[in-house]
Amino acid sequence: MNICEIEEDELLDIKFSEDPDKYFKYYHEIMNSNLSILRIYYSICESNNLKKKIKARINNNYYCDCAFHRADDLPFRIVDEKKFWGCYGCGYSGSIITLISKFYDISIEESLELLYSYLTNEIAELNEKQIDIFKEMFQYYNSPSIDKLFLESQRKTELLDERIKRYIKTNNFCLEEEKIADRLCCSKKHVKKIIHKSL
Numbered sequence: 001m002n003i004c005e006i007e008e009d010e011l012l013d014i015k016f017s018e019d020p021d022k023y024f025k026y027y028h029e030i031m032n033s034n035l036s037i038l039r040i041y042y043s044i045c046e047s048n049n050l051k052k053k054i055k056a057r058i059n060n061n062y063y064c065d066c067a068f069h070r071a072d073d074l075p076f077r078i079v080d081e082k083k084f085w086g087c088y089g090c091g092y093s094g095s096i097i098t099l100i101s102k103f104y105d106i107s108i109e110e111s112l113e114l115l116y117s118y119l120t121n122e123i124a125e126l127n128e129k130q131i132d133i134f135k136e137m138f139q140y141y142n143s144p145s146i147d148k149l150f151l152e153s154q155r156k157t158e159l160l161d162e163r164i165k166r167y168i169k170t171n172n173f174c175l176e177e178e179k180i181a182d183r184l185c186c187s188k189k190h191v192k193k194i195i196h197k198s199l
């Protein structure tokens with residue numbers, strides 16, 4: 001499964017029952033906002049006493065227990081930067097919007113309204129069920145333990161970047177992305193980015 005492909009596909013698959021202009025506007029504003037899917041996921045897990053193992057990874061990529069199936073191998077991936085998630089175990093994937101719609105069994109429109117309300121600080125338009133979900137989704141959103149995870153991930157990314165730069169230098173500016181990625185156990189894409197920055 002390629003998380004980048006999901007991003008392209010999802011918008012095409014969404015069929016709004018009414019007022020598509022409004023909901024597409026919501027979609028774009030949410031996707032371009034600083035809302036964090038990882039924070040929301042953390043808050044949902046915390047509110048529902050779900051067992052979760054969110055592991056800090058580099059570049060705001062996180063592996064967690066899936067909210068939709070039981071597994072011990074952490075196949076659930078969250079790409080916080082892109083507000084996307086995908087589970088290699090049960091095969092479900094999507095954006096921050098579909099995560100909420102699927103978890104709470106509400107429509108895509110209701111999910112968009114919920115997130116948009118958070119951005120605009122306006123919950124008056126929400127129905128009773130949405131308000132309950134809203135409270136649950138954001139109850140632990142700013143918890144200090146999730147801040148720690150973000151810091152850890154940031155620190156790991158900086159360390160890796162330093163190692164890549166050092167590797168390039170000590171190997172006579174070897175620019176073989178695949179080899180470096182292999183040696184330092186990271187993605188080729190990330191190595192490419194660092195090489196590009198260092199040149």
Ligand SMILES: [Zn+2]
Pocket residue numbers: 066067068069076087088089090091092
């Ligand atoms: Zn799953």
